[in-house]
Amino acid sequence: MKINWGTGIVLAFIGFISFILYFIITMSTNDKYDFDLVTEDYYGQELQFQADLNKEKNSQALTENINWKKTNDGIVIVFPEDLDLTKIEGKVFLYRPSNKQFDFEIPISLSNRNLLIPDKRLLGGRWNIKVDWNYNEEAYLYKTEIIY
Missing domain, CATH: 1.20.5 (Single alpha-helices involved in coiled-coils or other helix-helix interfaces)
Structure with missing residues (x-):
C-alpha cells in the first residue's frame, strides 16, 4: 500500500x-x-491583602516584635515582654507549601510569653508561619518562613 x-x-x-x-x-x-492551589479561598484572601499590610505595619511599629526559636520540643514563638498576656488573642497558622494536608492552625493561649508548637506536628522542610493576633483591639500580623 x-x-x-x-x-x-x-x-x-x-x-x-x-x-x-x-x-x-x-x-x-x-x-x-x-x-494544590496555594489556598482554596484565593480571591477572598486577596481582598484581605490591604488589611494584612496594615496589620504588618502595626507589628513593625512595636518596640519589640514577635520572635521565634527552635528548641528540642519544637518551635517557640516569643511574644514581646512589654505586653499584658491576658489581652493577647489570635491564632497561629502554619502553612506547608509542598502539601496542604499538613497545614494547621493553633489558637493563641498564653500562660507566659512563649507559645510552643510541638515537634510532633512539624515535618522536616519549609514552613510558612503566620501569627495573626490582637492586643487592645489593635490588629497585628507576623509572617516568617522557616526550614525545619
Missing part, C-alpha cells in the same frame, strides 16, 4: 493529537501528579 503526502500529514496530526490527549488525561486523573 502506498501512502501519499496528504495521508501522511493526516496520520501525523492524528498521532500528535492522540499523544496530547493521552498526556492531558493522564496528568488530570493520576494522583501522582496531584497539585
Whole structure:
C-alpha cells in the first residue's frame, strides 16, 4: 500500500493529537501528579491583602516584635515582654507549601510569653508561619518562613 503526502500529514496530526490527549488525561486523573492551589479561598484572601499590610505595619511599629526559636520540643514563638498576656488573642497558622494536608492552625493561649508548637506536628522542610493576633483591639500580623 502506498501512502501519499496528504495521508501522511493526516496520520501525523492524528498521532500528535492522540499523544496530547493521552498526556492531558493522564496528568488530570493520576494522583501522582496531584497539585494544590496555594489556598482554596484565593480571591477572598486577596481582598484581605490591604488589611494584612496594615496589620504588618502595626507589628513593625512595636518596640519589640514577635520572635521565634527552635528548641528540642519544637518551635517557640516569643511574644514581646512589654505586653499584658491576658489581652493577647489570635491564632497561629502554619502553612506547608509542598502539601496542604499538613497545614494547621493553633489558637493563641498564653500562660507566659512563649507559645510552643510541638515537634510532633512539624515535618522536616519549609514552613510558612503566620501569627495573626490582637492586643487592645489593635490588629497585628507576623509572617516568617522557616526550614525545619
